[in-house]
Amino acid sequence: MDVNNAFLHGYLEEEIYMSPPDGYSVPTGHVCRLKRSLYGLKQASRQWNQEFTTQILAFGFRQSKHDYCLFTKLSDSSFLVLLLYVDDILVAGSSTTMIDEVKLYLDRLFTIKDLGVAKYFLGLEVARSPQGIVVTQTKYIKDIVVDTGMTDARTTTTPLPPSIKFTSNAGAELAHPDIYRRLVGRLLYLNFTRPDTSYACQQLC
Structure with a gap:
């Protein structure tokens, strides 16, 4: 999955101001205060990561202590694994119903593009067969x-x-x-x- 305009979803903790964009009228001497991040800000990626982490934890996932971009969720006999890399998301699990629920939840929050079954991710090629999953490069x-x-x-x-x-x-x-x-x-x-x-x-x- 791919998150549309991911960095724009992060909320700012600092006071940052900008000149009004073209076509937007404000009184002379006034500027705009940003409520959310913009691409190009130093903290944009950090704020996006914090916002995503907050929302995915609220959905019942647990964050790995060894890799902060790895999240897991255990429910009865089902198990989900979610990996975030900047604005790319990979979800795997034993329940397609739970996977669909996660996709719907994230789409309501951020608007995501579902790229279907993973075949290529971060230089890794994923192939499926009745015997299991093979990962190659x-x-x-x-x-x-x-x-x-x-x-x-x-x-x-x-x-x-x-x-x-x-x-x-x-x-x-x-x-x-x-x-x-x-x-x-x-x-x-x-x-x-x-x-x-x-x-x-x-x-x-």
Whole structure:
């Protein structure tokens, strides 16, 4: 699900004023005081997150102590999991009725766009079968290969030979270390579905 104009739903705690928008007449010398956030404000994302959290907790969800964007709800024999990433929402559970109730509740509050059954979320591809759910990152991997110009590279049996040891003082310094850090960060994200790359990523870090 996607929340329409998510940041506009956050209420402001500070006094913030702005010049009247075009087409809006006010007396000379007057300005507008914002009651809610606008895109571009530093606190806009925080206020939206606080508002969403308040409303979803009021609906009976519990917030994870380990990941504040993860919420769960247990009702009799049913169990729901809700994940919020900025303005994207992923809901899963054992009861389609409860899932529909959550969607209706959120739509009344914020107006949401239901994107249907999840197939792609934050670089993760979700596939369903009678045997269960499979999560992969095939497209994500292909994008890395293309971006690094390694489409013609040969495959290997292991991500990195176990005998390789890197040191901080070996070799010349990189001309653009930010590019290296960004690439390693992308590889770390791949650990979600490819834990076999964990050792290689640890060495690269």
